[in-house]
Amino acid sequence: MIEATGHIVVSPIGEIDPALCDFVGEETGRSFGFPARVLPLLEDVAFAYDSERRQYHSTKILEKLAETAPPQSVKVIAIATVDLFIPILTYVYGEAQLGGKAGIISTYRLRENPHSGAVRASLKDRAAKEAIHELGHTFKLKHCPEHTCIMHYCRSIDDVDRKTAGFCRHCRIMMEDEMKRLSRSAPR
Numbered sequence: 646m647i648e649a650t651g652h653i654v655v656s657p658i659g660e661i662d663p664a665l666c667d668f669v670g671e672e673t674g675r676s677f678g679f680p681a682r683v684l685p686l687l688e689d690v691a692f693a694y695d696s697e698r699r700q701y702h703s704t705k706i707l708e709k710l711a712e713t714a715p716p717q718s719v720k721v722i723a724i725a726t727v728d729l730f731i732p733i734l735t736y737v738y739g740e741a742q743l744g745g746k747a748g749i750i751s752t753y754r755l756r757e758n759p760h761s762g763a764v765r766a767s768l769k770d771r772a773a774k775e776a777i778h779e780l781g782h783t784f785k786l787k788h789c790p791e792h793t794c795i796m797h798y799c800r801s802i803d804d805v806d807r808k809t810a811g812f813c814r815h816c817r818i819m820m821e822d823e824m825k826r827l828s829r830s831a832p833r
C-alpha cells in the first residue's frame with residue numbers, strides 16, 4: 646500500500662502536465678499545512694459521462710475518488726481536463742464533498758480568456774486557486790461573500806482571476822478550527 650499519512654493527494658486524471666500537478670501540490674500544501682503527493686487514482690472517468698450533456702458529472706467522480714483514496718491521506722484533489730457539470734449548473738470549475746475527503750477541478754474552462762479584456766492569468770495560478778477553493782470545502786468551508794477571498798463563488802473566469810489565493814480572516818478562523826478538530830481526532 647502507498648504510504649500517504651498526513652498527505653494531500655493530488656490526483657491527475659488523463660494527460661495533465663506534471664509541472665501543473667506539482668504546482669497545485671505546492672500551493673495547496675502551503676495553504677493547508679500538509680505535504681502533497683501526486684498519485685493517479687482513476688484511470689478514466691467514462692463512468693461519469695452524460696451522453697446528452699456531453700459532459701462529466703463531477704459528483705460521481707468525487708464518490709470514486711473518496712473510495713479509492715489511500716485511507717491515511719487527509720484529502721484528495723483531482724485535476725481533470727474534461728468538462729464537468731452538476732445537474733443544476735451549466736458547468737463547474739470544480740466540486741468538492743463538503744466536510745468530506747475529495748475535491749476535483751478541471752482545466753477545461755480555466756483556459757478561457759477574461760471577458761473583461763483584462764490580462765489573462767496563467768492556467769497554473771487559476772488551477773491552484775480552484776484547487777484551494779475545493780479543498781476548502783472539504784474542510785467544511787462554505788462560499789464566502791468577500792470577493793477577494795478564495796472561498797468566493799466564481800461565476801466567470803474574471804471572478805477567478807479577481808480573487809486572491811488566500812482566505813479572508815473569517816474563513817481562515819473557520820478553517821483553523823476544523824484543522825484543530827481533525828488533529829484531535831486523528832489516530833496517533
Ligand SMILES: [Zn+2]
Pocket residue numbers: 778779782788798
Ligand atoms: Zn465552491
Ligand SMILES: [Zn+2]
Pocket residue numbers: 789790791794795796797812813814815816817
Ligand atoms: Zn472568506
